[in-house]
Amino acid sequence: MYKETVYSAFNLLMHYPAPSGTGQHPQSQPPLVSGPSSQCPSGACCLADQHKASQPPHSVPQLSPLYEHFSNPHPTQVPADISQRQGVHRPLQTPELSGFYSLTSGSVGQLPHTVSWFTHPSLVLGSGVPGHPAAIPHPAIVPSSGKQDLQPYDRSLKTQAEAKAEKEVKKPTIKKPLNAFMLYMKEMRAKVIAECTLKESAAINQILGRRWHALSREEQAKYYELARKERQLHMQLYPGWSARDNYGKKKRRSREKHQESTSDPGSPKKCRARFGLNQQTDWCGPCRWVVPTNVLPLL
DNA sequence: ACGCCTTTGAAGTGA
């Protein structure tokens, strides 16, 4: 069911007819035709992509908000225990980074022991003290299990010990810094949603993936540079942090299930990677993917 | 309530 939906969305975007049945060879499908669709009445996303190559690159992306200056009027120090627990240091003193972060104390939402020192207004997550951006946590720090922790206190019948144990488990998690594509997605998602009236992230991400590839090297370089700074900043804020810290925190239904899903035809890129096909490949039988050469630049 | 989907890239893991 889901795959049909995705195929459907993707076909609307790429003008590929969905592979119906298992034996049908997609190369026999009708040629690419552009035009409005039910999900994209204006055809904006399709047309935008189709004409992308002949269009000048979209407007220069704004610098990541992370790197915009935001001055905190009331900087304070992080209590020693918090600093130690989070691997947090005093405000960065390098000329490049000072001012991006400043320290302030305060409790935030379900994180009563978390000191919020990240102050950038556009990277707000969760609720802080209204009107005071200084009470907003660094976006990389979230409760360990996201959605659930944002819910009100669980009033179910639990012993104090159980509640305490649960609290212990739900220590905030320091998230990975965003890579170049993630930064690009974050910035462009709203535009794509507006253009295509799509809401499903999976479909939107497919569009964004293709648009990412359609970007010029210079355009992409900006995001790579931002991502590099993000990592640099992240390293300075959390010196002891490792991506390994978050390994296994996402519960997967089963390894077998996951492998099955990843072996599913997800994209031409994955397909080519899995089967060792090169960019010139126009058809990948195992994955049911057609990669017409005239579309390759967009993939 | 929470995992899956989907994308790319960075980083971890194991051979």
Next chain:
DNA sequence: TCACTTCAAAGGCGT
């Protein structure tokens, strides 16, 4: 060194 795995974001959907 290489291939493979996990996780970053997002929100609808399915279990």
